[in-house]
Amino acid sequence: MKGSQTIVIKCGGSIVNELTSSFFQSVKALVEEGNSVVVVHGGGPDIEQMLKKLKIESEFVDGLRKTSEDVLDVVTMVLSGKVNKNLVTMLQQHELKPVGLSGCDGMLLETEAINTEKLGYVGEVVHVNSHLLTELTASNYVPVLSSIGVNKKGQRFNVNADLAAGAVAQALQAEKLLFVTDVQGVLVDGDLMEELTKADIDELIEDGVIYGGMIPKVQAASEALSNTLNEVHIISGKHSFVNENGHMVGTAIKHEKGGNKNDECFISNVSTIGSSY
């Protein structure tokens, strides 16, 4: 896939500290081929660790971390501090031009509370400042966004990073959205599902085959599908994005099965999955 596509890459907290050189080479190849790349990241395990250290309790409600004022401060420090700066420096080491930002900066992720009584300071993105992102990507910068949102009154919110990435992809009318995580894709009885539709996803969630942190990922993926975004990929950050033919690996979430699967060379000039293990 050569040219000027917009590609949103969500790096999950499960993998953000273990991304391999093959992963960074894949990102670099996408930028060098003239694409606009925006990175959105989470950091669930790092948040969990810091909350434990500070002896602050938190619980998950419907897959989202119920967020008190204290939890919000920790989430902000961990995501926009440690995780964001680690990712920025790693990208720099791979000769990219990352700019670390939170969703508060430039009101990148304007956010409103989902249900204050049930979830506290957990928000959903209602508007993305696409202009700032496109200004940066036009100059070959790679914006690296932590999933902290803000409302017009200046209140910060904790946003699930999968949902933040979906909102960014929709706002930018991205052609590609990649969820990079710690598994090869969606697995059923240990087998990788190469393609899934929304109907498949609903059934797999209902049957308990897709659970936990995979739920917001597949839901954000299917909701982000549009006229411009025909496939959303869930892939592992432990290796290259592509196989030996230059085609995407992992699970593709699509409007319907079949179609253009593997018709397109996603990236050329990058090490392939076979060479990276």
Ligand SMILES: Nc1ncnc2c1ncn2[C@@H]1O[C@H](COP(=O)(O)OP(=O)(O)O)[C@@H](O)[C@H]1O
């Ligand atoms: N059907 C499934 N296939 C693969 N992984 C699944 C599935 N259902 C649940 N999971 C879990 O989802 C996890 C990825 O979600 P999560 O830990 O939230 O990742 P991230 O931090 O990358 O967003 C996997 O490590 C796995 O434990």
Ligand SMILES: CC(=O)N[C@@H](CCC(=O)OP(=O)(O)O)C(=O)O
């Ligand atoms: C509201 C909510 O649940 N926010 C998440 C934000 C981080 C995140 O989403 O990180 P992952 O990419 O590791 O899932 C949290 O507090 O853990």
